[in-house]
Amino acid sequence: MLHCNTGGHVTNRTLIQFFHWYTPADGSLWSQARREAQRLADMGVTDVWLPPACKGASGGHSVGYDAYDLFDLGEFDQKGSVATKYGTRDELIAAAKALADCGVGTIVDVVFNHKMGADEREQVTVRRANADDRTEIEDHAFEAHAWTKFTFPARAGQYSRFIWDAQCFGGVDHVEDPDAEGVFKIENEHDLGTWSEEVDDELGNFDYLMGADIEFRNPAVQEELKYWGRWIAEQLPVAGFRLDAAKHIPAWFFRDWVGHMRDAVKNDALVVAEYWHPDEDVLKSYLEKVDHQLMLFDVALQHSFHHASRSDSNFDLRTIFDGTLVAAMPDHAVTIVGNHDTQPLQALETPVEPWFKPIAYALILLREQGLPCIFHADLYGADYRDTGDDGNEHDVNLPAIGCLPALVEARKRFAHGPQTDLMDEDPGCIGLVRHGTAEQPGCVVVISNGGDNGKSVVLGPDLGSRTFRDWLMHRDDMVKTDEAGCAHFPVNGGSVSIWVLAD
Numbered sequence: 001m002l003h004c005n006t007g008g009h010v011t012n013r014t015l016i017q018f019f020h021w022y023t024p025a026d027g028s029l030w031s032q033a034r035r036e037a038q039r040l041a042d043m044g045v046t047d048v049w050l051p052p053a054c055k056g057a058s059g060g061h062s063v064g065y066d067a068y069d070l071f072d073l074g075e076f077d078q079k080g081s082v083a084t085k086y087g088t089r090d091e092l093i094a095a096a097k098a099l100a101d102c103g104v105g106t107i108v109d110v111v112f113n114h115k116m117g118a119d120e121r122e123q124v125t126v127r128r129a130n131a132d133d134r135t136e137i138e139d140h141a142f143e144a145h146a147w148t149k150f151t152f153p154a155r156a157g158q159y160s161r162f163i164w165d166a167q168c169f170g171g172v173d174h175v176e177d178p179d180a181e182g183v184f185k186i187e188n189e190h191d192l193g194t195w196s197e198e199v200d201d202e203l204g205n206f207d208y209l210m211g212a213d214i215e216f217r218n219p220a221v222q223e224e225l226k227y228w229g230r231w232i233a234e235q236l237p238v239a240g241f242r243l244d245a246a247k248h249i250p251a252w253f254f255r256d257w258v259g260h261m262r263d264a265v266k267n268d269a270l271v272v273a274e275y276w277h278p279d280e281d282v283l284k285s286y287l288e289k290v291d292h293q294l295m296l297f298d299v300a301l302q303h304s305f306h307h308a309s310r311s312d313s314n315f316d317l318r319t320i321f322d323g324t325l326v327a328a329m330p331d332h333a334v335t336i337v338g339n340h341d342t343q344p345l346q347a348l349e350t351p352v353e354p355w356f357k358p359i360a361y362a363l364i365l366l367r368e369q370g371l372p373c374i375f376h377a378d379l380y381g382a383d384y385r386d387t388g389d390d391g392n393e394h395d396v397n398l399p400a401i402g403c404l405p406a407l408v409e410a411r412k413r414f415a416h417g418p419q420t421d422l423m424d425e426d427p428g429c430i431g432l433v434r435h436g437t438a439e440q441p442g443c444v445v446v447i448s449n450g451g452d453n454g455k456s457v458v459l460g461p462d463l464g465s466r467t468f469r470d471w472l473m474h475r476d477d478m479v480k481t482d483e484a485g486c487a488h489f490p491v492n493g494g495s496v497s498i499w500v501l502a503d
Contacts, residue, residue, distance in 0.1 A: 012411050013270075014044050014365070015107065015373035019051040021340040022384035022396075023085070023376070025061045030087035033095040041102035043405050044412030047270060048099055049107040049242050049373065053084065053092055057117025057211075060085055063340070065244065066211065067111040069152050070228050071159040073235065078154045079117060096236040105239025107270060108232055112225055113245040114211035115164060118147035122166045126175060126184040134195055135204035137185050144175035146186070148212050159231060162224045170195065170215040171208040183208050190218040198289055200247035200277065209248045216253040226260050233265040240270030243294070247275050251289035258293045272296065272334045272371075276341070276348060278303050280328045287332055295371060298325040298333045301364075302350065305337055309356030313450035313494075316427035320363065330369035337361055338375045344396045345386045355494055357401045358472075359447050362496040365411040366445050367432060368419045372411070379404055403472050410471050410498050416440035422455050429453040429491065443471070444499040446491040454490035461485055463501075471498040478502060 018033055055072035056062025059079035072078055073089040096106045124146045130136035150164035167188045174181055195207035243254060258271050271294040275286050278300040301324040308315040326333035337360040341348040352360055364372040381400035388394045415434050422431035428450035436442030446455050463485040467478050474497050481487040491497045
């Protein structure tokens with residue numbers, strides 16, 4: 001039943017990715033997170049995924065995925081700056097504390113696959129691998145120099161004395177003396193002459209991605225990364241972790257690392273891995289390898305939103321969850337509409353058109369299944385300029401989705417109780433009912449990607465002769481049920497309405 005009593009409210013968990021690829025490099029993001037903490041909490045956001053907080057090889061301009069020093073949170077004069085792109089260590093800590101004070105968790109972005117910006121060259125023995133099939137490694141080995149030694153001279157051993165050298169890496173993409181570019185397998189005592197197993201099989205073996213590829217079979221590396229996980233949780237009130245580039249990191253390592261973090265840091269930590277693959281069978285296999293200890297982003301659903309937004313009324317909305325992780329394993333699916341990789345001009349560009357974003361967000365925020373994550377650029381908007389694949393400069397404007405705050409709040413207030421899907425013979429109009437609980441109200445959600453439409457719904461005699469309004473105010477009319485609780489709930493074309501009890 002769509003109960004109207006809001007007493008005893010329990011908030012549904014909701015994430016936000018609090019950055020995008022083109023977040024301005026003005027050191028202001030941590031301060032923005034601190035200022036926005038109360039607003040986000042009031043809206044219904046429960047966890048904030050912050051960008052990589054560690055110093056990258058490009059210093060104050062680094063998005064954070066060119067990881068240099070995991071222990072420099074914007075404190076040391078390294079790579080041309082003290083602060084990171086997002087601010088200083090003190091500002092980061094202040095932001096995380098402000099979020100915690102508002103009951104909002106901090107999700108730390110973990111970049112373990114590679115390191116970049118080494119401090120010294122070393123002599124290494126390497127063999128060239130076929131860049132298109134990394135399982136093909138030449139028999140001939142040769143001596144060269146590679147940038148594989150990380151000493152972090154400005155930090156001078158504070159927090160960690162660990163020195164990264166060639167024994168800590170399995171591959172590089174550049175060597176000197178002789179100078180060569182490509183993919184090179186480093187020979188050391190840990191690599192057994194092969195790439196790591198339990199990685200994605202794209203390009204034969206997708207262990208190598210970029211930079212100096214970390215060799216997880218080195219026990220000293222394993223212990224240092226576990227130590228860092230414990231250390232970062234001492235610096236910040238950590239609610240969980242987002243694991244970058246999981247396709248390229250052995251599943252057995254994250255299985256062990258996540259288990260260690262649950263034992264040593266937080267037994268109910270939220271952990272989501274970026275395994276960017278649209279095939280649910282591949283994702284299921286990965287989840288088995290990591291003992292189902294974490295969640296994954298639902299790539300197939302994001303792709304479905306992209307295609308639907310480009311198809312206008314021709315897309316059959318009844319199929320939008322076909323082949324998705326949230327349909328197959330909802331407890332392990334983090335659902336998204338976009339992120340820093342899918343936004344225009346980025347490597348995995350699959351943007352969702354603005355007109356469809358309210359529909360997509362309604363489908364991840366109001367349903368029982370999946371853990372939704374909203375995107376900074378959709379809440380605040382984004383303007384940037386970059387070079388596209390065509391070699392030309394492009395100006396991009398991503399408008400803020402005006403109804404997104406109301407959609408997030410609707411999740412907090414109305415997305416409760418059992419769910420009934422409304423997916424009948426009409427391919428252009430679907431919906432759902434959240435029936436509420438004895439303490440928490442529900443709602444009726446109706447979506448159309450075509451003309452004005454609606455759904456006839458039977459809510460039952462407990463909701464007979466009751467009046468409903470559109471929470472999003474996309475429609476200004478009222479809907480009244482008959483004595484049996486039946487009514488037709490309308491929706492505008494290419495829009496979504498969330499019908500809630502008017503009182």
